[in-house]
Amino acid sequence: MAVPLSRLRGWITRMFGPQEPGRAPAPAPERADLESVPEGSTADDLVVPAETGSTAPTAGADVIVDSPANEVEATDTTGPAADAGAPPAVAPGGAPPLSPAYDPVATPGYTAGEVPLARSGTVGMQVAVEHRTTYRYDRPVQLGPQVIRLRPAAHCRTPILSYSLHVGGGEHFINWQQDPVGNHIARLVFPEPVLEFTVTVDLVADMTVINPFDFFVEESAKEFPFVYDAQLEKELAPYLETRGGPGPLLAGWLAEHTPQGLNTLDTLVELNRRVAGAVGYSVRMEPGVQDPEVTLDREIGSCRDSAWLLVHALRNLGIAARFASGYLVQLAPDRQPLEGPPGPTSDFTDLHAWAEAYLPGAGWVGLDATSGLLTGEGHIPLACTAEPASAAPIAGSIEAHEDLHTEFDFANVVTRIHEPPRVTKPYSDEQWERVLDLGRAVDLRLRANDVRLTMGGEPTFVSATDMESAEWNTDADGPTKYGLATALAGRLADRFASGALLRHAQGKWYPGEPLPRWAIGVHWRTDGEPLWNDPALLADPSIPGTASTADAAALAEAIASGLGIDAERLQPAYEDRLDQLMREARLPGGNPPEITDPEEDDARLRDAVGRAALTAELDAAAGQGEPTGWALPLHRADGEDRWRSGRWTLRRGRLILLPGDSPMGFRLPLESLTWLMPLPDPEPSRFASRPPLPSTGPEAGAADPVVQTLLTPPPALLTDGAPPITALCVEVRDGHPRVFLPPVPSADHAVELIGIVEQAAAKVGVPIVIEGYPPPGDDRLRSLSVTPDPGVIEVNIHPSETWDELTERTDGLDDDARRLGLATEKFEIDGLHSGTGGGSHVTLGGRTPADSPFLRRPDLLRSMVTYWQHHPSLSYLFSGRFIGPTSQAPRVDEARHENLYELEIAFSEMDRLSKLGPPPAWQVDRLLRNLLTDLTGNTHRAEFCIDKLYDPGSESGRLGIVELRGFEMPPHPQMSLVQGLLVRALIARLWSDPYAHDLVRWGTELHDKFLLPWWVEHDVRDVVGDLRRSGIRFEAEWLEPFLAFRFPLLGETVVDGVRMELRMAVEPWHVLGEESSGTGTSRYVDSSVERLQLRVDEYVEGRHVVLCEGRPVPMQPTGTPGTYVAGVRYRAWQPWSALHPTIGVHSPLVFDLVDRWSGRSLGGCTYHVVHPGGRSYDTFPVNASEAEARRSGRFEAAGHTPGPIEIPQMRDRSGEYPRTLDLRRAPRA
Known part of the structure; x- marks a missing residue:
């Protein structure tokens, strides 16, 4: 019977994710003084400093040299180590000692590297464990036979690549054998007295992740309680021994805490968790293992005590259980989790104890009662027995001497010997310093050659915890996405902008979707002046507010006053009750308006005057009700010295909005305003120079009355005869006053209007939400946006001019996203690791369109297209899983077969025209626009997208930007920066030495060869070699994390x-x-x-x-x-x-x-x-x-x-x- 993981979701989260806050372990005690150690104490009972320690003398004959589940300190030299493999103590309210080994960002090494091994399977993090135990005597002593149980058991699931046991101190004989239950034991005989006895274990383990739930349970044992068959019960008899039944405390605890109504596996997991919660962790100095009654009475114990308690609990419930002693290996996380307890600050290993339960069909299942988790790859069993005494790591006898003085020391050390490339820590500190140094060196080269390159991007994010919801897989929107995007936009505004305006508006509208998607814009000024002064006046629309319609009316009046317009010019807007009545009339069983004489009404409908009268009658019957909001007709063309307003004259006598739930500004009845729509305002050229923007702060001009007068806008010009068809609208939705900004062609005027709106909000004293149109594109303003896309949140980050800016913004964005619970990686149902599923498109341009290197040097674009076509690895190493001719970023040779032929004609034309002088800005667009497309001619869906380079149709498309769409969102910000550095390095190389070669006809070899990792790696190494020959010291090893992630x-x-x-x-x-x-x-x-x-x-x-x-x-x-x-x-x-x-x-x-x-x-x-x-x-x-x-x-x-x-x-x-x-x-x- 298979155990479906969906039914174990909660337990998987505990095992594979950060732990829930539990109880804090007791602080690790200081080193025991030699004089204070009880006589007869064993190594198990001593706490010594990390690495080394000493004990008091041990006297008596036939002394146990080491006791069961020897629990000693870790070798963490940063502070007091904890007992039994526990990480350093956490604050009260923290988790059990086991760190969150399965945190999404904490576990080092989950992608495989390439290293020859003398074993089979997958390759993960490889660690060397060295465990040394030394006994020194003040005189030669005769040791009796010694039994060592320090060899990984046969059922150990963690692959052990090598193992060595070294015994020092004198001549000895060793005999390997197995005890009655199959544990490996080494029996030592010393023919001569010794002064020292040393046991050193060295092993290499592969820490490939093990799913502790990857097993089946037989149908007969599916439900709890179950009964073993007679033969199996006979074989398991030692592990069902209860010593006459539970004591009173254990019986009472089981009666209260035994889970009810769960299947067998859920019962085990819950019981393990409850034992961990009932016993506080502590380093216990007393020898031996506590009786379960003592442990329950004290509610505190070491790992061996918790394990023995769980063994007894399971046996008294009819489940065979045994005591396990072994090594616990924990590795420091690459990145600490943001929630839950932190993991260990450094790698460590120690002896540990846990329990194992036998389930028919599954075999022995490990349960760590100290942490409440199932055992994983970090648990390496050494001995598993029915009684703890039979699992002692070292046991034996020694010649009796009354005054014998014994010194004991030990060390437990874990060392990483192979770290495969992995996305949680793609680069070492030394590698990253070299990356940063090269980035600055490339900057110097770009600056020296006057390239004027800027680099932006469109990174995407998914939920770090919600893997199932449609909004994080297929849907563009969902219940949590808007709130997370709003919070992210706020964080980015605080980080990157000074005095930013947050605008909540509608974005793109895709076929098949009922409404446009939302979009959150962050806008600020490049001169350091605030565009919005008081962030407290901007409300969070993702949280319901308490504002009323009266607040919206007061806000509208204040805005009109700031514009010099009488409040009577505000036009209240109403919902179309007539439309509502008509829609209701179409519903079966509804209540349509009563019509007394259908024939009379039909006649009235054929007459214009009658139609107006009928409309007025129905409007009156429906009732006017409360206004939805207020509209202020408003417009100001570029070059005009004042705002224009007026009064709309409507056939229905009042402003009736179009049906819907979109913002009021999108529902204005434009067709009812005029018979002929005015021509749109001409877009200002992005190539024209502009004066500085006006200051809008509250202190602007305060020191000079003359300046203050000049900054005050003149009263608006009232033109009732031909009022504007655009309007500023104010309404209340979801308890927030919302101001809809109309389209304004001039950035100067937009800044002025935003300042007036803020002053009005301050006057009314109510936080508002800004909606509507963004400020026009202008080099004096900067913006970024946060928008939804299927399965992801997309951030359109503003461009960076330098490598240091790019580094700061990439790291800052990742940090803000992580703190909100967003991630940059996903996992398929079969475990395949992928990016977000969204892109991380790279946008290249200049500070202004006139600075764009692609408009100043069109041959740069030709060089890049040719270089990418020659090196398919640049298309397939950094892309997502959706590649090919019908993908969102097909190569120029993946779509139409004749494309290369036509491209070569375009390139030859580019050569011919370049000899005639500097090329006009439109030329590169006209030459390549129809070739850099997908199969259908879509200019946006191409590996090199130039629809924002110099669009002939609009100024907003003449930005000098080339978008590289073949990049997927990498799972780590450092990887994002490295691929950005690769692009910057290639541009620096191609600017200095244009790449004008014939295109390669790869044919079917493109997919036959370059979809395989060997050839991708071989090809990208050629790219690195080319960069190094050009003087750019890029290192091929920096691309190894990409190869390991992609393949x-x-x-x-x-x-x-x-x-x-x-x-x-x-x-x-x-x-x-x-x-x-x-x-x-x-x-x-x-x-x-x-x-x-x-x-x-x-x-x-x-x-x-x-x-x-x-x-x-x-x-x-x-x-x-x-x-x-x-x-x-x-x-x-x-x-x-x-x-x-x-x-x-x-x-x-x-x-x-x-x-x-x-x-x-x-x-x-x-x-x-x-x-x-x-x-x-x-x-x-x-x-x-x-x-x-x-x-x-x-x-x-x-x-x-x-x-x-x-x-x-x-x-x-x-x-x-x-x-x-x-x-x-x-x-x-």
């Missing part, structure tokens, strides 16, 4: 000296044909096919051949002797709408390394496309650790085909894709 290691094994490695590769997703859906006509994306790369080292061509599912894999030489790679395409899941829907899922994929000489498989590996045990996950991984556990659980270094093998001919090798085995393609006869 995660699935597993590796060594067969007869041949290393086989599987890595995820890239696979294009294709858009399918149109199909009917519930919302209309849709085109689905086929993501059901995946690709992986098989790499083999020490491969002998002619002797070896690799088979996948019995078909030869077309291994291709790489140029490195003995190293071959190939791709394998397979169907990973079978949706109802896909290419070739009749082809099923290819699982498992069995790879055989076949020896042609013997005709047999030498071995191989198996990759399970789905869970090998048949488990179907129905929830997403909660963090990177669970995702890694899901991935690693699908690889097996076994499963090769037995017996003689007939090797088929490679007849189905495709001439179009010679490096790829496509399992969907049936082999040809």
